[in-house]
Amino acid sequence: MALNDTNPIYYESDCNLSVLDGKTIAIIGYGSQGHAHALNLKDSGCNVIIGLYEGSKSWKKAEEQGLKVYTAAEAAKRADIIMILINDEKQAKMYNESIKPNLEAGNVLMFAHGFNIRYKLIVPPADVDVVMIAPKGPGHTVRSEYQAGKGVPCLIAVEQDYSGKAKDIGLAYALGIGGARAGVLWTTFKTETETDLFGEQAVLCGGVCKLMQTGFEVLVEAGYDPRNAYFECIHEMKLIVDLIYQSGFKGMRYSISNTAEYGDYTTGPKIITDDTKEAMKKVLANIQDGTFAKDFLLDMSDAGGRVHFQALRDKAAEHISEQYGEEIRKLYSWSDEDKLINN
Numbered sequence: 045m046a047l048n049d050t051n052p053i054y055y056e057s058d059c060n061l062s063v064l065d066g067k068t069i070a071i072i073g074y075g076s077q078g079h080a081h082a083l084n085l086k087d088s089g090c091n092v093i094i095g096l097y098e099g100s101k102s103w104k105k106a107e108e109q110g111l112k113v114y115t116a117a118e119a120a121k122r123a124d125i126i127m128i129l130i131n132d133e134k135q136a137k138m139y140n141e142s143i144k145p146n147l148e149a150g151n152v153l154m155f156a157h158g159f160n161i162r163y164k165l166i167v168p169p170a171d172v173d174v175v176m177i178a179p180k181g182p183g184h185t186v187r188s189e190y191q192a193g194k195g196v197p198c199l200i201a202v203e204q205d206y207s208g209k210a211k212d213i214g215l216a217y218a219l220g221i222g223g224a225r226a227g228v229l230w231t232t233f234k235t236e237t238e239t240d241l242f243g244e245q246a247v248l249c250g251g252v253c254k255l256m257q258t259g260f261e262v263l264v265e266a267g268y269d270p271r272n273a274y275f276e277c278i279h280e281m282k283l284i285v286d287l288i289y290q291s292g293f294k295g296m297r298y299s300i301s302n303t304a305e306y307g308d309y310t311t312g313p314k315i316i317t318d319d320t321k322e323a324m325k326k327v328l329a330n331i332q333d334g335t336f337a338k339d340f341l342l343d344m345s346d347a348g349g350r351v352h353f354q355a356l357r358d359k360a361a362e363h364i365s366e367q368y369g370e371e372i373r374k375l376y377s378w379s380d381e382d383k384l385i386n387n
Contacts, residue, residue: 054200054228059219061088063212070095070123072116072138073130074102076183077156081127081221082111084190088220095119095126095142117142125213127154127177133344136165147172150206152213157240158233161203163337174204175214176233178240179223186221195225203233241331246324255315256281260365270368278365279372 071082072095079102085092094106095116106113120126120143128135128143139160147153149171156178160166168174179186181196189196198218202210218228244250259277264270287296297305330336343352360366 056224059215059224063216067124069125070119072128074106078129080183080186084221120146125152132159135160158237161233162237173210176201190222195222197226198223198228199231246327274368
């Protein structure tokens, strides 16, 4: 265990997989995270079943991979531990219809993201444990790292500890999916939800994508070949991010040219200004006070019909960088775009 008493990091030696002996774990959903959790737990010797809606295209796939599949309601009824791994906007309805009526005292309700608990869309009864195990990587990486004998770091949080053993159960689960091989950081549902949403919106997706596209636009509007613009502002982002991933900002700056490093120091603050930081603070405030969650859920509801969301998606797909990006990516010998999109 790490020395930080406030937010310790747990490893394999801190976890006991036998805590899961005799327990049935239901994985609700069999998408990116669902298939990875289920197969990793199965390979770790745990008793795993899958819960899906009738007619799900994943039903046959899960059975072919050696797992027993039931409706979500039946899986919840059979399980001691229920991990919900479907889209955030679908969880509350599914929980109220299929899981809540089948919960028993002492069951463990688990999540990989705190959204529905943080915003009280799901309010579990007092006699169950409520735990989060959130891998910090996509499902295919959770699976491939496990198969390679490694793991993806996870976050752990306990919102409700009815049994007095919720933390031990969560750590055992994290070990079962391989996360404890890398490290499991203690947090809270509130912290995970708010930091995750902020990171996605202000930096990783909203911030970075808009920055790349805007840089592309500036070069194209100045008369440069869009293919050059794509290489310089979009393609090479991965090269920089990979260096940061491997050795931090210092390591990245060691690997780039002095010209690039000098431009980093002198130009970065001109792009990301105090105004940008203030805008980020407003984004965080909207997450903290529930404004974003309210707007998102309204748009994704039956009443909202996903109209605004789909319009945003369609507009983004029409950006000129997508046209040239498709052409450029055909040059990559390592490109597997069709597989990524279709899976």
